[in-house]
Amino acid sequence: MAPAHDLGQPLMTPLTPLAVADPGGLIQSVDWVAVAPPLIAALAALAVLVADLFLPEARKRLLGWLSAAGLLAALAALLPLALGDTRSTFCFRSPGGGCSYTADHFALAFQLLALGGALLTVLLSLHTVDEEKLPGGEYWFLLLSSACGAALLPASRDLATLVIALEVATLPAFALVGLRRDGRGAESALKFFLSSVTATAVMLLGVSFVYAAAGTVQLQGIADGLAHAPGQLKPLAEAGAVLTLVGFAFKTAAVPFHFWVPDTYVGAPLPVAGYLSVVGKAAGLSGLALVTTVAFRPYGHTWGLVLAVLAALTMTFGNAAALRQRTDTPHGAVRLLAWSSVGQAGYLLVPLAAAGYAGSAGPLGATVAYALVYGLVNLGAFGVVALVGGRGGLDGFRGLAGRNRWAAFALAFFLLCLAGLPPGVVGLFGKVVVFRAAVDAGLGWLAVVMAVNVVIALAYYLKWTALLFAPATGGGEAPAAAGRRVPASLGAALGLAGVGAVVLSVAPQLVLQVVSGSLF
Known part of the structure; x- marks a missing residue:
């Protein structure tokens, strides 16, 4: 089998023509x-x-x-x-x-x-x-x-x-x-x-x-x-x-x-x-x-700096806005996930900035790895919110473990993956490879900004996780779907996302293989 494409090399590689070209130059x-x-x-x-x-x-x-x-x-x-x-x-x-x-x-x-x-x-x-x-x-x-x-x-x-x-x-x-x-x-x-x-x-x-x-x-x-x-x-x-x-x-x-x-x-x-x-x-x-x-490879240092600044601003603004969400804010669960996705976009931009400074596409492996991890667990979190009817505030999730413990455990696991805390080990590995890309490219200041933002994000992820297992007070808006049977399609989606996240947490080397370019 021929060697896989190396992310460290330019994405465009010369190839043997697929057919004889016509006089206009287009290979048909x-x-x-x-x-x-x-x-x-x-x-x-x-x-x-x-x-x-x-x-x-x-x-x-x-x-x-x-x-x-x-x-x-x-x-x-x-x-x-x-x-x-x-x-x-x-x-x-x-x-x-x-x-x-x-x-x-x-x-x-x-x-x-x-x-x-x-x-x-x-x-x-x-x-x-x-x-x-x-x-x-x-x-x-x-x-x-x-x-x-x-x-x-x-x-x-x-x-x-x-x-x-x-x-x-x-x-x-x-x-x-x-x-x-x-x-x-x-x-x-x-x-x-x-x-x-x-x-x-x-x-x-x-x-x-x-x-x-x-x-x-x-x-x-x-x-x-x-x-x-x-x-x-x-x-x-x-x-x-x-x-x-x-x-x-x-x-x-x-x-x-x-x-x-x-x-x-x-x-x-x-x-x-x-x-x-x-x-x-x-x-x-x-x-x-x-x-x-x-x-724009000839302008690598220019757009590398621009993307580094954008990454720092994006993760800081997104996490700060998510941290300010109150538990009684209307549509609070969706708004928190929305601001969280903005903060996560900042992490995804870090390896792109590192690629500009490194002068090669090598750091893109970290973006690919983190994007795959983030996509899996974020869709899982949205799926649980859809399951429990969480269009209200975060108060509606208080005591969810007592009403639907499997939904509570699933959401807690997805949130811990997004935060990068055990047992969501895959989220931690994703952040580590992004952090390493910044350090290897000499972007120490961006790595520090990222570390600070990871700590800020822990506050709102853990706050939501704690609400799931807090004693129910009788106040707030209880999720409408807390006690009903899980639809088969929704259960299948949550099962696929959950199993995928668990497998990657048990075998995080799969994430590292994406970074090294040896998965395909």
């Missing part, structure tokens, strides 16, 4: 195995949309299981790619060209996160769609479409494909947020839409500047073009790089582009909020990693 052959994961998700979305037209109302629930089957097939399509060589398709021979789609170690890891997170979201949503009377056909179609874009984005290797994939992942999310049949859902969707459109417009302006300076949209070609750009074009290229990063920073919920997060999460259906916190963030993070470590 399409590697269907390479593009199978996002393609299967797209075909599943179309199948759901067509099936919705013919299924009677009583059998609409089958659409959810059809969506789950489509995502399982997309995940299965990752296996031959993981066991083989790096594959590329849609390749050009033109100057500054390359391939528009590359399935390497980096892409496969983020596709696993995107498709796996979408699958867990489907399982969480089967109960929510029925309970909140959401339009099933539209819901599943939008979710699969967004998952398709999120899976396409990490394999994209030119700015045009990156932008299209990012919008395919984002545009259906607006509608998903607004599917709740109340004013709050519509208001949250509008806030999300307006802020996202503004960020996209800024990013497209930056892309145009970068294209004008480099003469190509291929990421590797941009790196070569910027390295040899005439002096008079360098200010334009630098401005374009900054503006391009704005759009991806918005999707990642980095400060100061985070303001849409709390209201959007509160207004969205709970599974959609969990989806945005994991899959939406992963899409923005993978795009940010690609444009920085590949396209």
Whole structure:
């Protein structure tokens, strides 16, 4: 078996052409195995949309299981790619060209996160769609479409494909947020839409500047073009790089582009909020990693410092806001998870900043590892909140162990994983690899900021955990679902997330293998 792709090497590697090029320079052959994961998700979305037209109302629930089957097939399509060589398709021979789609170690890891997170979201949503009377056909179609874009984005290797994939992942999310049949859902969707459109417009302006300076949209070609750009074009290229990063920073919920997060999460259906916190963030993070470590590699020290500052601000602001959440705050559980996700975004940005200082893509392994850990346990936490009907304040979780001990134990375990405390050992290892990436890159001050923020986060994670086992006082709003039977799909989602977190806590070397690049 050929050696796996090394994260320490540039993500774009020269490959043997897949077919004879035509005179225009485009290699006509399409590697269907390479593009199978996002393609299967797209075909599943179309199948759901067509099936919705013919299924009677009583059998609409089958659409959810059809969506789950489509995502399982997309995940299965990752296996031959993981066991083989790096594959590329849609390749050009033109100057500054390359391939528009590359399935390497980096892409496969983020596709696993995107498709796996979408699958867990489907399982969480089967109960929510029925309970909140959401339009099933539209819901599943939008979710699969967004998952398709999120899976396409990490394999994209030119700015045009990156932008299209990012919008395919984002545009259906607006509608998903607004599917709740109340004013709050519509208001949250509008806030999300307006802020996202503004960020996209800024990013497209930056892309145009970068294209004008480099003469190509291929990421590797941009790196070569910027390295040899005439002096008079360098200010334009630098401005374009900054503006391009704005759009991806918005999707990642980095400060100061985070303001849409709390209201959007509160207004969205709970599974959609969990989806945005994991899959939406992963899409923005993978795009940010690609444009920085590949396209803007000649400006590594500049964007490395910018991302280091963004990481410090993001983790500090997110954790401080989460710490200020009172137990009687309306929608307090969702708001705390929303601010927690902002703080976690800061940790995810640390290895990207380290990559800028190190001058290589090596530290990206820490981001991949932490993103996989965070996605698993954060979706699990949202799942428990959905199970117990936790749209009220944190007071509603007081004494949950006495009413539903399994839900309390599961939520406590997920919160301890997010905090990085035993028995959530996997969360601790995730933070250690991120911390090590900062130290190895010489970012000692950022490592100190991260250590301080980890301690701050312990306060609100442990406060919520303690409430679960505190004596019930009879006050507050008790979760509506505390004593009822757990729906099978919701139990399956929580079981998958819980078992995955336990396995990684018992065998944390799997996380380390992601960092070393030896998992695939």
